[in-house]
Amino acid sequence: MPEFTNADFGAKFRVPDRPTVRQQLAYFSEAGMARGKEMFERLWLGALALAEGWECELLPDPKANLDELTDPKVVQLLLWAGLVVEAHMNRLEEVPKVSSPPS
Numbered sequence: 001m002p003e004f005t006n007a008d009f010g011a012k013f014r015v016p017d018r019p020t021v022r023q024q025l026a027y028f029s030e031a032g033m034a035r036g037k038e039m040f041e042r043l044w045l046g047a048l049a050l051a052e053g054w055e056c057e058l059l060p061d062p063k064a065n066l067d068e069l070t071d072p073k074v075v076q077l078l079l080w081a082g083l084v085v086e087a088h089m090n091r092l093e094e095v096p097k098v099s100s101p102p103s
Contacts, residue, residue, distance in 0.1 A: 001052070004084045009077045010057030015050040015085055018092070023050060027089060031082075041066075043082030050085060 005012045016023060031046025054062045058077055059069075066074075 002088060004081070006077070006080055009059075009073065009080070011055065011059075011077060011081070013051045013054045013056075013081070015047075015052065015088055019050060019089075024089075024092075026050070027085075031086065031089075040079055040082055043086050044078040046089075047081045047085035051081070 001014045001017050003012060003014045019027065026049040027046045030049045031042050034040075034042035034046070048062055051062065056062070056077070058071070059074055066078075
C-alpha cells in the first residue's frame with residue numbers, strides 16, 4: 001500500500017496500491033471531471049475517499065469544515081494530497097515493461 005509523506009506539513013497517509021472497483025468509483029465520483037474553479041477541491045475529495053491512516057499535524061481531522069479554516073498552509077496540504085493521489089490513480093493503467101529474455 002503506497003504511503004505518501006510530506007515533512008513540511010507533518011502529513012502521512014496511505015492509499016490502496018490496487019483500489020477495488022468500488023474504491024475507484026468512489027474516487028471518480030469525487031474527483032471525476034475535476035475542472036475549473038472546483039478542480040483542486042474535487043481532487044482533495046477524491047484523495048479523501050481513498051486515504052487511510054491519515055496523520056497530520058497541520059490538519060489532524062481531514063474532514064474538517066474547509067469553510068472554517070483560513071491557514072494558507074492547509075491549502076498547500078490539500079493541493080499536495082489531491083495531486084499525489086491523482087498521479088497514483090493515473091499510474092494504475094500503466095503496464096510495466098517486460099524485458100525480453102536473452103536469446
